Amino acid sequence: MSKQDAKTTPRHNATISLNLRVWRQERGSSRGEFVGYEVNDIPVDASFLEMLDILNEQLNNRGEDSIAFESDCREGICGTCSLVIDGLPHGPGQCTTCQLMIRDFKDGATITVEPFSTGVFNVVKDLTVDRSALDRVIQSGGYVTVHSGPKPEPNSIPVEHAVVEDALDASACIGCGACVAACPNGSASLFTSAKIGHLALLPQGQPERNTRVVNMVEKMDEEGFGSCRNYAECQASCPKGISIKYIGRMNGDYIKATISGGDRRGEMQAN
Amino acid sequence: MITLDAKIPSGPIEDKWHNHLENAKLVGPRNRPSYDVIVVGTGLAGASAASSLAAQGYNVHVFIFHDTPRRAHSIAAQGGINACKNYREDGDSTYRLFYDTQKGGDFRSREANVYRLAQNSTAIIDQCVAQGVPFAREYGGMLANRSFGGVLVERTFYCRGQTGQQLLLGAYQALEKEIHQGKVKLYPKSEMLDLVKVDGRARGIVYRNMVDGSIHSIAGEAVVLATGGYGAVYYNSTNAVNSNTTAIWRAHRRGAAFANPSFVQIHPTCIPVSGDHQSKLTLMSESLRNDGRVWVPRKKGDKRSPGDIPDAERYYYLEERYPTFGNLVPRDVASRAAKVVCDEGLGAGSTGYSVYLDFRDAIAEKGQDVISEKYGNLFDMYEEITGESPYQNPFRIYPAVHYCMGGLWVDYNLQTTIPGLYAIGEANFSDHGANRLGASSLMQCLADGYFILPQTIGDGLQPLYRDKVSTDHPEFAKIEGEVRDRIKRVMSVKGDSTPLSIHKRLGKVIWDNCGMSRNETGLKGALRDVEALQEEFTTNVNIAGKSEDINQALERGLRLMDFLEIGHLMCRDALERDESCGCHFREEHQSEDGEVLRNDDNFGHVSVWEWEGEEGEGKEETRHQEKLDYEVLQPATRSYK
Numbered sequence: 001m002s003k004q005d006a007k008t009t010p011r012h013n014a015t016i017s018l019n020l021r022v023w024r025q026e027r028g029s030s031r032g033e034f035v036g037y038e039v040n041d042i043p044v045d046a047s048f049l050e051m052l053d054i055l056n057e058q059l060n061n062r063g064e065d066s067i068a069f070e071s072d073c074r075e076g077i078c079g080t081c082s083l084v085i086d087g088l089p090h091g092p093g094q095c096t097t098c099q100l101m102i103r104d105f106k107d108g109a110t111i112t113v114e115p116f117s118t119g120v121f122n123v124v125k126d127l128t129v130d131r132s133a134l135d136r137v138i139q140s141g142g143y144v145t146v147h148s149g150p151k152p153e154p155n156s157i158p159v160e161h162a163v164v165e166d167a168l169d170a171s172a173c174i175g176c177g178a179c180v181a182a183c184p185n186g187s188a189s190l191f192t193s194a195k196i197g198h199l200a201l202l203p204q205g206q207p208e209r210n211t212r213v214v215n216m217v218e219k220m221d222e223e224g225f226g227s228c229r230n231y232a233e234c235q236a237s238c239p240k241g242i243s244i245k246y247i248g249r250m251n252g253d254y255i256k257a258t259i260s261g262g263d264r265r266g267e268m269q270a271n
Numbered sequence: 272m273i274t275l276d277a278k279i280p281s282g283p284i285e286d287k288w289h290n291h292l293e294n295a296k297l298v299g300p301r302n303r304p305s306y307d308v309i310v311v312g313t314g315l316a317g318a319s320a321a322s323s324l325a326a327q328g329y330n331v332h333v334f335i336f337h338d339t340p341r342r343a344h345s346i347a348a349q350g351g352i353n354a355c356k357n358y359r360e361d362g363d364s365t366y367r368l369f370y371d372t373q374k375g376g377d378f379r380s381r382e383a384n385v386y387r388l389a390q391n392s393t394a395i396i397d398q399c400v401a402q403g404v405p406f407a408r409e410y411g412g413m414l415a416n417r418s419f420g421g422v423l424v425e426r427t428f429y430c431r432g433q434t435g436q437q438l439l440l441g442a443y444q445a446l447e448k449e450i451h452q453g454k455v456k457l458y459p460k461s462e463m464l465d466l467v468k469v470d471g472r473a474r475g476i477v478y479r480n481m482v483d484g485s486i487h488s489i490a491g492e493a494v495v496l497a498t499g500g501y502g503a504v505y506y507n508s509t510n511a512v513n514s515n516t517t518a519i520w521r522a523h524r525r526g527a528a529f530a531n532p533s534f535v536q537i538h539p540t541c542i543p544v545s546g547d548h549q550s551k552l553t554l555m556s557e558s559l560r561n562d563g564r565v566w567v568p569r570k571k572g573d574k575r576s577p578g579d580i581p582d583a584e585r586y587y588y589l590e591e592r593y594p595t596f597g598n599l600v601p602r603d604v605a606s607r608a609a610k611v612v613c614d615e616g617l618g619a620g621s622t623g624y625s626v627y628l629d630f631r632d633a634i635a636e637k638g639q640d641v642i643s644e645k646y647g648n649l650f651d652m653y654e655e656i657t658g659e660s661p662y663q664n665p666f667r668i669y670p671a672v673h674y675c676m677g678g679l680w681v682d683y684n685l686q687t688t689i690p691g692l693y694a695i696g697e698a699n700f701s702d703h704g705a706n707r708l709g710a711s712s713l714m715q716c717l718a719d720g721y722f723i724l725p726q727t728i729g730d731g732l733q734p735l736y737r738d739k740v741s742t743d744h745p746e747f748a749k750i751e752g753e754v755r756d757r758i759k760r761v762m763s764v765k766g767d768s769t770p771l772s773i774h775k776r777l778g779k780v781i782w783d784n785c786g787m788s789r790n791e792t793g794l795k796g797a798l799r800d801v802e803a804l805q806e807e808f809t810t811n812v813n814i815a816g817k818s819e820d821i822n823q824a825l826e827r828g829l830r831l832m833d834f835l836e837i838g839h840l841m842c843r844d845a846l847e848r849d850e851s852c853g854c855h856f857r858e859e860h861q862s863e864d865g866e867v868l869r870n871d872d873n874f875g876h877v878s879v880w881e882w883e884g885e886e887g888e889g890k891e892e893t894r895h896q897e898k899l900d901y902e903v904l905q906p907a908t909r910s911y912k
């Protein structure tokens with residue numbers, strides 16, 4: 001049933017059954033396998049993760065180890081949830097895994113559930129992966145160097161409405177890593193360019209603009225992420241709809257920065 | 272026995288913070304690197320504090336149960352952050368923000384702290400803009416404002432419906448920079464399970480590595496808890512599913528007093544519960560009440576679709592009951608009013624427990640484009656979850672648990688009753704009394720983390736120069752042993768109830784009896800019910816899997832143990848506060864038109880609970896009082912009529 005049909009015929013109190021093929025991998029092991037589970041009587045108003053909660057309760061009751069998967073806010077903003085569902089990071093629809101609702105699935109369907117694993121994100125256990133490489137990319141320059149303390153009056157530097165909105169489109173990134181999981185080349189370009197793009201748009205991001213882009217792009221390579229080959233799968237799977245235009249801008253900035261050298265005032269490390 | 276010295280500085284209220292800073296002991300920049308400070312949590316409070324302390328030169332160790340600092344629950348805050356910039360020239364000032372917060376909290380907070388919060392509010396905006404936080408701007412390039420409930424000025428700064436995310440990213444990036452420079456060491460997936468004290472001082476924590484299950488400890492000269500609120504005790508709440516009370520509860524069991532545990536905010540605009548499977552409730556930002564109108568059908572059991580109900584048959588109960596504030600009354604008032612109309616049988620939806628929040632008039636007046644630019648993501652979010660579009664039909668909303676005003680008791684330095692242990696952000700009790708105004712938690716978290724703690728912590732640290740304790744001290748081995756025993760105990764019961772099933776029942780008991788409306792009989796019954804659930808947990812819980820592995824059932828079980836205890840204390844606190852105030856509506860104490868009746872003579876104080884008995888063993892809680900001095904603002908009846 002498509003989303004549209006489901007909306008016109010609200011079926012509150014209805015339930016469906018699903019056949020899951022879930023990737024199970026023990027911690028510390030390099031190999032895993034798909035295990036089949038049949039889950040019955042799932043309320044259509046439940047979310048996909050609540051369905052996994054129901055399954056885990058059943059496993060726990062049978063004395064079996066529950067399926068490890070991550071989630072926290074369950075409203076699409078923290079970026080913790082990370083499942084590949086039927087081959088798509090975060091499943092069908094432009095949302096996060098936790099926002100998928102059971103009513104968007106067909107009764108009796110067989111669904112394959114895998115982790116966001118790529119060359120860089122290793123499986124920790126079952127459906128959980130290690131995404132710390134993304135933090136290290138931010139560490140290499142995804143910030144404005146300021147200490148806590150008195151700062152100038154913000155209205156003394158006007159910022160155009162449209163510019164702020166553009167910056168916010170980029171900084172809406174939730175750091176889930178779906179872009180990396182979707183990319184045939186395992187590139188983190190969308191993630192990295194979103195941060196670079198956000199800060200490059202704002203006056204506050206200018207002093208470190210050149211060193212930032214150089215350091216972050218180089219860090220991305222060093223962490224083993226692939227390079228961007230314009231597949232644009234990242235944009236298609238981004239739950240926040242972040243545009244690949246930021247990748248273009250990042251590449252432009254990178255070239256400019258490598259030609260012109262460091263920032264005019266040198267590195268602004270405040271130690 | 273504990274002594275409660277709030278250490279409020281002398282002088283007129285405007286000068287207290289300044290005087291305090293002038294007299295505080297300082298640690299010089301060259302000595303700071305010799306201090307190890309442990310910060311637990313990287314929400315707005317923890318991330319801002321940790322990055323500020325590291326930038327000052329302290330050696331900071333940061334613990335989170337998340338995989339990265341950016342996932343902390345602060346990320347979910349939607350609506351905005353307050354600051355009395357008075358950009359709108361609508362009469363805002365430090366005093367006005369102080370006044371609104373004190374009145375909003377129904378005169379149950381400490382004046383000196385609230386005033387300091389208002390004083391620091393404007394610097395937060397400056398700080399965040401300097402970090403690159405993209406606050407909404409007007410067309411001329413100036414910062415934009417919106418209004419929130421309970422106030423008559425527009426002082427809320429926002430980034431669409433994702434203000435918490437943008438503020439947290441600012442703090443997170445500052446923290447990542449310090450990690451890169453080696454000033455902060457991050458311990459992700461590490462859950463604090465206990466506090467270690469040596470000679471009465473907080474000297475470290477014991478934590479579990481959630482990936483391999485190993486237990487470790489770490490020593491330092493100060494421990495800062497920035498671990499958020501305990502609203503998840505209700506099971507269904509707007510908190511993230513992993514939010515929990517373990518860090519502050521374990522600190523409480525080691526001697527940190529707990530203040531006002533029963534003060535919990537129930538947020539009026541959330542998506543209603545749809546069934547037993549539900550794992551969390553989704554908040555619809557209160558900013559929606561700026562343009563949306565709240566109503567229910569006037570007739571009981573009116574099953575017509577909302578669009579077919581003419582105006583004359585709609586009961587705009589907030590506008591009718593509170594003409595001055597209308598749809599923008601504070602949260603406690605709005606929530607209770609929704610409960611009252613639903614209890615009367617006027618509620619909408621199949622359960623009868625929801626009310627309409629209607630944008631029909633706003634769309635007609637301002638156009639759909641304007642409404643969707645302001646609230647688009649909230650409308651979409653609602654549609655994703657419920658399958659219904661709020662552009663066509665009104666939102667259906669109902670109150671849900673949202674925020675804890677209660678928390679660890681702290682003095683003016685944000686230090687708990689255990690020397691060396693600090694609590695900041697939602698984890699402490701300090702600024703919101705019996706009810707918090709919208710957009711003021713983000714303000715408090717960042718004031719605590721960027722400006723207050725970094726300037727008060729030195730006072731406690733300075734005397735400890737080179738006085739270090741290491742984890743070789745026997746106290747560390749002892750507490751680690753206790754934690755291992757606790758884990759072994761819960762794993763070995765192998766009964767029939769999963770932690771989730773017990774948690775759901777606990778949540779229902781607390782929601783029914785210690786939620787929007789409370790009474791003596793209900794609370795006494797709840798205490799017995801919680802004790803029965805505690806017994807069931809101890810004798811019949813079932814946790815499968817291994818403890819030396821990722822084990823989410825075990826994590827849940829350990830957290831539930833502490834929820835059961837805090838749930839009990841919440842009911843006791845609500846029972847003994849024999850008055851109504853703010854969120855705490857005791858049915859025995861209400862005016863003729865159903866508003867709260869405070870009793871300042873007997874309850875003009877903070878209730879402060881001390882865990883008694885053998886350290887970590889006892890069960891008896893003793894209630895102390897911190898008397899509130901009303902020097903500036905005499906408590907008045909809080910009217911929004």
Ligand SMILES: Cc1cc2nc3c(=O)[nH]c(=O)nc-3n(C[C@H](O)[C@H](O)[C@H](O)COP(=O)(O)OP(=O)(O)OC[C@H]3O[C@@H](n4cnc5c(N)ncnc54)[C@H](O)[C@@H]3O)c2cc1C
Binds near residue numbers: 714
């Ligand atoms: C949906 C929603 C919307 C909101 N909107 C607004 C708003 O618009 N304006 C506003 O002012 N307020 C809002 N609030 C309230 C506000 O978001 C929170 O009160 C605030 O973010 C709390 O921040 P914090 O730093 O205290 O804790 P949190 O952000 O909750 O962070 C807690 C941290 O502690 C860590 N932690 C906890 N326990 C442990 C442990 N035992 N061991 C290791 N680490 C631990 C976690 O990993 C996390 O990093 C909202 C709240 C919700 C739920």
Ligand code: FES
Binds near residue numbers: 073080097099
């Ligand atoms: S759990 Fe937070 S985005 Fe899905």
